[in-house]
Structures are given as structure tokens and as C-alpha cells.
Amino acid sequence: KLKTIAGFDRIGEENAFAVLARAGELSAQGCDVINLGIGQPDFATPGHIVEAAVKALRDGEHGYTPATGIAPLREAVAEDLDRRHGVAVDPGHVMIVPGGKVTMFAAILMFGEPGAEILYPDPGFPIYRSMIEFTGATPIPVPIREENGFAVSAEEMLSLITPRTRLLIVNSPANPCGGVTPRAEIDRLVAGLDAHPGVAILSDEIYDQMLYDGEEHVSLLSYPSIRDRLILLNGWSKTYAMTGWRLGYSVWPEALIGYARKLAVNCWSCVNAPAQFAALEALRGPQVAVAEMLAEFDARRELVVAGLNAIEGVSCIRPKGAFYAFPNITGTGWQAKPLASALLEEAGVATIGGPDFGTLGEGYIRLSYANSRENITRALERMGEFLARGR
Numbered sequence: 001k002l003k004t005i006a007g008f009d010r011i012g013e014e015n016a017f018a019v020l021a022r023a024g025e026l027s028a029q030g031c032d033v034i035n036l037g038i039g040q041p042d043f044a045t046p047g048h049i050v051e052a053a054v055k056a057l058r059d060g061e062h063g064y065t066p067a068t069g070i071a072p073l074r075e076a077v078a079e080d081l082d083r084r085h086g087v088a089v090d091p092g093h094v095m096i097v098p099g100g101k102v103t104m105f106a107a108i109l110m111f112g113e114p115g116a117e118i119l120y121p122d123p124g125f126p127i128y129r130s131m132i133e134f135t136g137a138t139p140i141p142v143p144i145r146e147e148n149g150f151a152v153s154a155e156e157m158l159s160l161i162t163p164r165t166r167l168l169i170v171n172s173p174a175n176p177c178g179g180v181t182p183r184a185e186i187d188r189l190v191a192g193l194d195a196h197p198g199v200a201i202l203s204d205e206i207y208d209q210m211l212y213d214g215e216e217h218v219s220l221l222s223y224p225s226i227r228d229r230l231i232l233l234n235g236w237s238k239t240y241a242m243t244g245w246r247l248g249y250s251v252w253p254e255a256l257i258g259y260a261r262k263l264a265v266n267c268w269s270c271v272n273a274p275a276q277f278a279a280l281e282a283l284r285g286p287q288v289a290v291a292e293m294l295a296e297f298d299a300r301r302e303l304v305v306a307g308l309n310a311i312e313g314v315s316c317i318r319p320k321g322a323f324y325a326f327p328n329i330t331g332t333g334w335q336a337k338p339l340a341s342a343l344l345e346e347a348g349v350a351t352i353g354g355p356d357f358g359t360l361g362e363g364y365i366r367l368s369y370a371n372s373r374e375n376i377t378r379a380l381e382r383m384g385e386f387l388a389r390g391r
């Protein structure tokens with residue numbers, strides 16, 4: 001009998017992928033399913049980025065690259081961070097990785113072990129908790145509350161730090177709630193971390209360019225006092241509609257970049273070479289498509305929020321970032337997961353139940369508005385009709 005390590009019995013999943021598979025099955029059976037479940041832009045990757053990858057392939061970029069990524073791309077990432085956040089980043093601390101998730105995996109692996117505590121947002125991206133449990137560390141949920149606009153509360157997060165805390169995870173703009181943590185709150189968090197110099201921070205800023213209503217993105221990179229223990233997670237998946245390319249980057253502190261590089265050498269060697277040239281074009285080429293996609297997301301956001309609030313029993317605060325709405329459904333009398341499942345099976349609308357993002361997700365469902373306005377309108381009509389029928 002095979003005996004694997006116990007971690008594999010604790011590892012979780014991302015239910016969005018199961019919903020995607022079920023929606024696919026229903027579509028194959030001829031059902032008209034509208035997918036508001038999966039968190040990926042519905043746009044094609046901008047043409048000039050695709051062309052850069054094709055050119056790289058034609059130019060013979062077929063071999064291994066350095067484990068941390070090609071030098072021009074690491075330089076371009078550093079320049080981009082400097083331009084957008086006014087911070088100097090050493091390209092030697094930048095690492096190109098196969099997707100945003102890989103930074104999460106590497107950071108949690110570096111700090112998670114039995115006896116260690118890792119703080120993560122709840123509701124939050126489900127892989128944080130899954131990976132923490134895999135390592136045997138204790139996951140400590142940090143509540144993300146609707147009454148707080150789904151922003152991180154510095155006070156609450158700091159109050160959960162113990163002598164066993166090794167890593168804390170911050171995500172703003174956030175999945176699944178669309179919350180953006182304001183500068184004053186991040187200032188408070190960073191100031192409070194002075195008292196805990198042994199705690200590392202993983203800042204997941206993958207939605208940093210997806211902001212609405214003039215919201216600003218405050219990168220944790222811009223705080224010198226935590227630079228020696230900050231791991232920045234970012235990438236191209238969301239901003240440039242490149243989820244399937246499997247591309248991401250991290251910025252590591254001096255003390256950890258060597259470990260991250262060794263992990264790459266042991267595990268994935270390097271990121272797909274032509275994809276790295278595409279990523280370079282994404283950063284250095286025209287940014288028009290990014291602005292256009294954002295304007296479209298903004299219009300859809302209006303549609304989703306207005307549509308949800310028009311349904312009896314449902315209320316939805318305006319998300320400030322990312323492309324998710326996280327409506328409160330307690331007034332419908334439904335539990336979140338049965339509602340998400342009934343909406344898919346009986347109304348042809350795929351959403352994700354809030355509990356798939358953590359214990360505090362009960363009473364909510366997540367809708368991704370990365371779908372056409374027409375489909376969003378139809379989905380909201382179906383939801384409204386479905387809920388009215390059940391009354």
C-alpha cells in the first residue's frame with residue numbers, strides 16, 4: 001500500500017474549477033449556462049502580446065532561460081513597479097514564475113510547518129488555506145467583513161499575531177469580495193508590524209490595476225520598514241487577460257530570493273521562454289487594451305450591482321476592485337452553497353457559494369463579472385426569476 005505524506009489528505013481545491021467543469025457538462029447536454037463562476041477575463045490576450053510570443057518562437061527562443069527569468073523581463077518588472085508605485089526594486093530580487101499561484105505556493109512552503117501559524121483573509125482565495133494546511137501549519141483566518149467594505153482591518157489582523165505567527169497574507173484588491181484596503185489601514189498594519197519583526201508578509205497584488213471609482217492601489221512594497229520580509233505576488237493573468245499563459249512574478253527580499261531560485265531549479269527550471277517574451281511586450285508595449293478592458297469591467301460592475309440590488313432579499317455593496325461582486329443573500333432564505341448549486345442546475349447561472357472562500361462566506365455568493373453585458377443581464381434576470389419563484 002502506498003504511503004504518501006499526510007499533507008496530501010489535507011490539501012484542498014478551488015471550487016471554481018469544479019463549477020467550470022459542471023457548467024461545461026451542462027452545456028454539452030444542451031443547457032444554456034451563463035458562467036459567472038470562473039475568475040478569468042473573458043477577453044483575448046491583446047494581439048501585440050500574442051505576436052511577441054510568436055516572434056520569439058520564430059526567432060528560436062526554444063531553450064531554458066535563467067531560473068529566475070530572462071534579464072530584460074525582470075528589469076521591465078522592476079521599471080513597471082517603479083513607475084506605478086515609485087519604489088526602487090532590484091531586478092535581482094524579481095523572479096518570473098509560472099503563474100501567480102506559484103509565488104503563493106513557494107512563500108507558504110517556506111514558512112509553513114507544524115506549530116507555525118499563518119494568517120490569511122477569510123473570505124479569501126481558497127488556495128491560501130489549502131496550502132497552509134498542506135504544510136501542517138495552523139491556518140488563522142483574518143475576518144474580511146462587509147460592514148468594513150470588505151477591507152482588511154489592521155487592528156483585527158494585528159490582534160491575531162502570536163509568537164507562533166510566521167507569515168501573514170494580505171490581498172488587496174481582493175478576491176472574492178472586491179474590497180480594497182485604504183492607505184490609512186495599510187499604514188496602521190505596517191506600523192503595527194514593527195512590533196513583530198519575525199513575521200513575513202505575502203502581499204497578493206494580482207488585481208492591482210483593477211480599480212474603480214478613482215481608488216488608488218497602495219502596494220506594500222512602498223513601505224521600507226517591511227521590505228526585508230515582504231514577498232510580493234503579482235502577474236499578468238488578470239491585467240493582460242493571460243490566465244492560460246501561466247505567467248506571474250514575485251519580488252523577494254534578500255534573505256529569501258536564493259531559496260526561491262533554488263525551488264525553481266528543483267521544480268520548474270524556468271518559465272516557458274516564448275511566454276516570457278510576451279510578458280515583456282505586455283509591460284513595455286502599449287497599455288491601451290488594459291484601459292479598455294478596465295472600462296468594460298467598470299460598466300459591467302454597474303450592471304451587476306444594480307441588477308443584484310433589484311432582486312428581493314439580495315443586497316450588494318459596490319466592489320471597488322477586481323472583477324467580482326459578493327452579494328449578501330441572507331434575505332432570500334437560502335444558504336449560500338445550495339443557492340449556488342440550484343442557480344446552476346435549475347436556472348443555468350454558474351456562481352460560487354461564499355463558503356468556498358472561507359467560513360465567513362456563508363450568506364454570500366460570488367459572481368464574476370468577467371462576462372459580456374448581455375450575458376450578465378440575462379443571468380440577473382434568471383436569478384431574479386428563480387428567487388421570485390421560490391417565494
Ligand code: PLP
Nearest residue numbers: 039099100101125175206235237
Ligand atoms: N491570487 C488571487 C487573489 C487570485 O484570485 C488568483 C486567481 O484567481 C491568483 C492569485 C492566481 O493567479 P494565476 O492564475 O496567475 O496563478
